[in-house]
Amino acid sequence: AFAFELLDGDVRVRNESYADPTAHEYRVRIRDGVPHSCSCPADASGDGPCKHRVAVAIRPQVLELAVQMRVVADGGSTSSGDDDTTDLPCECEQLSETLPCWNCVDAGRRDLSE
Template identity: 90%
Template sequence: MIPVLPEFDPPTRVLKRAQYEAFAFELLDGDVRVRNESYADPTAHEYRVRIRDGVPDSCSCPADASGNGPCKHRVAIAIRPRILELAVQMRVVADGGSPPNGDD
């Protein structure tokens, strides 16, 4: 199981949507822009997920602001460990450090 997911404990509905909706990810200085390509106008469904200490900590979407658990955008990143790993590495570089392996 993915280490971040138990901490989130997302509702089944949110987890399923995070798995099947057509998300596109873009790295932004250690954060991730998540665009939902499932909609006719994906740019109207584009949000920034902040990564803190290797965890998708918050999202700019209205659902995350409601405080009823993690939104589907945060869960979508949590269930894709490579996206999360790249975001963490980018944060290290953006903060002036170097990636853990140095060769990525």
């Protein structure tokens, strides 16, 4: 059985079937939404994708999360497209002068460094 961990837009795949699973961890690099390469020896020497790349490719939720993480890590933003919430009103007056309220931070009207 494989375990997955997100790593800055890539995925660490660990084969939990071994007695020492940490000796069987490999980084699958995601490029343009596709498992592009793997740090395992089989991927470097084989003709096709290794089992770790295939394991990521057949799990669309893992792949999508890795792609979203890369966008956020690159300074971009993600949007599911179905967020119809409105900004909450400012509550800064109820707080100390040094910190903005969370509503303003969340809406982008102020940031925590102000």
